[in-house]
Amino acid sequence: MCLVFCFPSHKEGGREMARIAIIGGAVCGGLDKELAERITQRLIQLGHLVVHGGINSGIMQACFIGGGTGIVYQSLLEKKITTPGSINTSLLKLQFPGFEEIDFGPAIRRQLLIDAPDLVIAFEGGIGTYDELVGRLKTKKKLVMIGNFNPHFLALLTSSEFSGIDVGMILKIKKGRPFELIEAEIVHFLEV
16 A cells, blocks of 8 residues: 655635745754745745744754744654744644554655655755755756755766756755845746
8 A cells, every 4th residue: 555645735815825845954054044934934925835844953943933834753753853833733643544543754754845845945954955855856846956055966967867857847046145036036936
């Protein structure tokens, strides 16, 4: 049996709004945090659902401050590394008729953060962020990459493993530009 998990439908004003995940390092600079917070706020103002990894540091904490919803599983809660109030508890435990409640783990969390969203916005990060990026590239769905990613990683985009990727589905944004321009570019990319 194969179970596919997805976000609930999100409609506003008769049109379906986008489901967006923001990923990035648990450790990052102040400008990245500020940009992540502002992008989260802007996308939520436009009626979109914004989720993040739920950890109380770095990009994920900035998304929480901006109003995003964290997606975590029980063992992360027990380690107390999540931000109180940032958790979408309806996604913590899954129930199916005739079965006991299921506490999902890393694989389902990854599917909710990387596979299911209409758009993933990635800030620079560590090995976990790069792993999530590889997963997202395999979905062949929209991806925004903000920052100066490792050139060796970017070279992977031309490897045979990623053949068939539509480069029009990837938007690369360099840091150092005004926040308003970056926000506008992301909103435009989401709508096309």
